[in-house]
Amino acid sequence: MDQAGLVTASEQVVGCRLGRRRLARLAGLATLEDGYAVQQRANVVLEPVLGPRIGHKIGATTAAMRRYLNVPEPMAGEVFAGQVHAGGALVRARDFVRLGIETEIAVRLGRDLPARAAAYGRAEVADAVVAVMPSIELVDDRYDDFATVGGPTQIADNAFDAGCVLGQEFAQWHGLDLAALSAQTWKDGELVAQGLGEALLGHPLDALAWLANRRSSLGLGLAGGSFVTLGTITPVQWVTAPATFRIEIEALGGLGVTVN
Numbered sequence: 001m002d003q004a005g006l007v008t009a010s011e012q013v014v015g016c017r018l019g020r021r022r023l024a025r026l027a028g029l030a031t032l033e034d035g036y037a038v039q040q041r042a043n044v045v046l047e048p049v050l051g052p053r054i055g056h057k058i059g060a061t062t063a064a065m066r067r068y069l070n071v072p073e074p075m076a077g078e079v080f081a082g083q084v085h086a087g088g089a090l091v092r093a094r095d096f097v098r099l100g101i102e103t104e105i106a107v108r109l110g111r112d113l114p115a116r117a118a119a120y121g122r123a124e125v126a127d128a129v130v131a132v133m134p135s136i137e138l139v140d141d142r143y144d145d146f147a148t149v150g151g152p153t154q155i156a157d158n159a160f161d162a163g164c165v166l167g168q169e170f171a172q173w174h175g176l177d178l179a180a181l182s183a184q185t186w187k188d189g190e191l192v193a194q195g196l197g198e199a200l201l202g203h204p205l206d207a208l209a210w211l212a213n214r215r216s217s218l219g220l221g222l223a224g225g226s227f228v229t230l231g232t233i234t235p236v237q238w239v240t241a242p243a244t245f246r247i248e249i250e251a252l253g254g255l256g257v258t259v260n
Contacts, residue, residue, distance in 0.1 A: 005028035008028075012026060013038060016157070018049060020096070024149070025144070025150055032072075032151055033218070036156075046080065047080065050081075052080070056076060057231075058228065058231045059077065060075050061231025061232075068235075069146055076215065088256060088257075089258070090260065096140045098142075100140070101236065101257065102236050103185045103193070103234045105134065108130050112224045126174075129208070133168060138257075141238070176251050181197040182194060182249075193234035
């Protein structure tokens with residue numbers, strides 16, 4: 001897309017996110033790459049308000065979520081420091097357009113995974129992971145209709161990202177079969193969803209490799225010290241009333257968030 005279209009689209013993304021207004025399909029975005037170009041420009045403008053970008057999220061890592069969102073492949077977004085919470089956090093539904101809760105595994109990188117031509121594989125990205133943790137992603141349906149708004153527009157807006165809740169980091173994770181770990185989502189003490197880590201592109205670390213390779217294709221890397229939430233294992237839980245949510249990831253533990 002041309003420079004004028006890039007500026008206009010990024011202004012729309014920023015205005016709707018900060019104004020908590022629904023975002024319509026962005027004109028002029030023909031490809032997913034156009035969406036990432038808008039995302040990068042918009043995120044520079046958002047940083048003074050939401051804080052530096054210190055993490056990454058992957059959306060639509062399960063086939064079910066790709067069908068649900070009507071997108072052809074997973075989507076990457078960036079996470080701002082001002083929207084990262086510790087377990088037991090309290091968030092307000094009125095700060096979101098339509099808040100959703102997702103049950104995820106996150107990783108902390110101990111070294112850079114720079115952009116490059118050669119593809120990253122599971123073993124190489126695993127070597128860069130210094131900790132694994134449970135995570136709740138806070139997602140916000142800020143769109144007129146996410147089923148028709150299109151992947152480029154979703155990507156331009158960081159693919160629903162609205163922050164996350166991070167749990168305890170586990171450095172001794174290498175003996176765990178991450179694909180076999182069970183995940184549970186609880187709402188007000190009632191089990192509402194469950195699944196396995198293999199839902200994330202077959203293996204959580206394959207999702208991380210996908211992100212490293214997708215960002216490489218855009219000339220972007222992943223920085224050591226940053227974290228990555230690898231996608232929801234169970235279906236998103238849309239918040240319709242005040243509630244307390246808790247997630248449990250086998251071997252990693254749990255954490256919760258209360259919405260009022």
